[in-house]
Amino acid sequence: MTPEQFRGLFPALGQWAWLDTPGAPPGAAPVTEVLRSTLDDWATGLFDWSDWDHAADHARTEFAAYAMVPPSHVSSLGSLSEAFTTVLSGVHQGNIVVAADEFRSVLFPAMARGRADTVNVRVVERTPGRSRTEDLLAAIDRSTALVAASEVITLDGERVDIEQLADAAHAVGAQFFANLTQTMGVLRTDLSNLGADFTAVHGYKWMLCPRGTTWLVGDPAGTWNPEPLAPSWKTTGPPEHYFGGRYQVAQDATRWNTSPAWFSWIGARAALKLLTQLPARDVADHCLHLADRFTAEATDLGFRSRNNGRRSHIVTIDPPEGITLQPASLTAQHVKATLSDGGFRAGFHYFNNIADVDAALQVLRSSITGHEQG
Numbered sequence: 001m002t003p004e005q006f007r008g009l010f011p012a013l014g015q016w017a018w019l020d021t022p023g024a025p026p027g028a029a030p031v032t033e034v035l036r037s038t039l040d041d042w043a044t045g046l047f048d049w050s051d052w053d054h055a056a057d058h059a060r061t062e063f064a065a066y067a068m069v070p071p072s073h074v075s076s077l078g079s080l081s082e083a084f085t086t087v088l089s090g091v092h093q094g095n096i097v098v099a100a101d102e103f104r105s106v107l108f109p110a111m112a113r114g115r116a117d118t119v120n121v122r123v124v125e126r127t128p129g130r131s132r133t134e135d136l137l138a139a140i141d142r143s144t145a146l147v148a149a150s151e152v153i154t155l156d157g158e159r160v161d162i163e164q165l166a167d168a169a170h171a172v173g174a175q176f177f178a179n180l181t182q183t184m185g186v187l188r189t190d191l192s193n194l195g196a197d198f199t200a201v202h203g204y205k206w207m208l209c210p211r212g213t214t215w216l217v218g219d220p221a222g223t224w225n226p227e228p229l230a231p232s233w234k235t236t237g238p239p240e241h242y243f244g245g246r247y248q249v250a251q252d253a254t255r256w257n258t259s260p261a262w263f264s265w266i267g268a269r270a271a272l273k274l275l276t277q278l279p280a281r282d283v284a285d286h287c288l289h290l291a292d293r294f295t296a297e298a299t300d301l302g303f304r305s306r307n308n309g310r311r312s313h314i315v316t317i318d319p320p321e322g323i324t325l326q327p328a329s330l331t332a333q334h335v336k337a338t339l340s341d342g343g344f345r346a347g348f349h350y351f352n353n354i355a356d357v358d359a360a361l362q363v364l365r366s367s368i369t370g371h372e373q374g
């Protein structure tokens with residue numbers, strides 16, 4: 001599928017230069033259509049709830065095929081923080097290494113786990129001008145039990161070196177957790193050689209799913225044995241029973257499942273079907289190319305990228321001294337992007353094109369011109 005064909009599946013892109021996928025993308029027609037027909041079925045009573053109930057498990061095996069990992073290593077949960085909290089139950093002693101400016105669904109579960117008697121959190125303060133990868137690598141030592149990192153966070157758009165961190169963690173006998181919420185679907189699809197012991201992704205951003213669709217990938221027979229966060233009828237494996245019985249957990253990774261929000265997973269199945277039609281390598285190249293082009297031209301205008309490490313498809317830039325970006329200039333250019341902490345954040349998906357880059361640059365130019373005129 002070409003970028004133009006893909007773009008044609010998003011009605012919102014007729015109105016907007018959509019650079020806010022780091023927050024949320026617009027709905028893809030195959031996803032919104034299946035959700036709409038599900039609502040119709042609900043309203044008319046033409047549904048079988050058990051079909052809806054199977055959607056999460058179908059999506060789980062479809063994700064496994066997409067990510068090229070064994071289905072027995074994949075569980076389905078509602079959010080990234082749930083997935084990471086599950087993993088953390090496997091840490092019984094030692095240090096958890098996490099960057100001080102991590103996304104809070106990674107940072108806060110680690111801090112909460114650090115309140116246990118035998119577990120500490122090493123919150124790695126950032127060194128100005130240094131990459132997050134370098135700061136984390138410097139903090140790993142023999143006391144480390146777990147290193148956790150998001151591959152990209154929107155604060156600066158740095159692409160952390162997952163493979164290098166996993167190697168460094170393993171060299172001291174620690175485990176590594178990777179959060180791919182901001183990269184899976186664009187910079188990554190194949191997780192078969194990732195090197196992380198546990199990987200999680202919330203599918204509502206680059207994977208185009210509704211919210212509430214998170215996959216956790218890990219070997220259920222690995223050295224750690226995390227506990228289900230919320231044991232239920234969904235954590236036992238088949239056959240599913242509702243009432244009574246002895247406590248048990250599934251042999252495979254479904255033991256980490258949480259009870260599914262049906263409609264979200266129905267949408268996730270449609271999103272996965274769409275994603276599997278995209279040429280993975282071209283998608284990554286396309287998104288990085290647009291991000292590079294935007295960064296280069298924004299830099300020429302005097303904006304500064306916050307990224308001190310490897311580039312990604314997400315660019316967060318700060319304006320030149322004395323310039324303030326105005327939300328109204330986004331609306332005027334029909335640009336959907338986020339202004340945060342005085343900076344401008346843009347994320348590039350396969351549906352974006354060079355006209356979107358130009359529209360974003362126009363927002364930056366107009367803020368400079370507006371300043372000069374004011």
Ligand SMILES: Cc1ncc(COP(=O)(O)O)c(C=O)c1O
Nearest residue numbers: 079080081103105150153181202
């Ligand atoms: C890096 C990253 N991870 C995870 C999430 C979502 O976390 P959760 O699923 O806990 O809401 C976001 C949302 O912006 C994010 O940017």
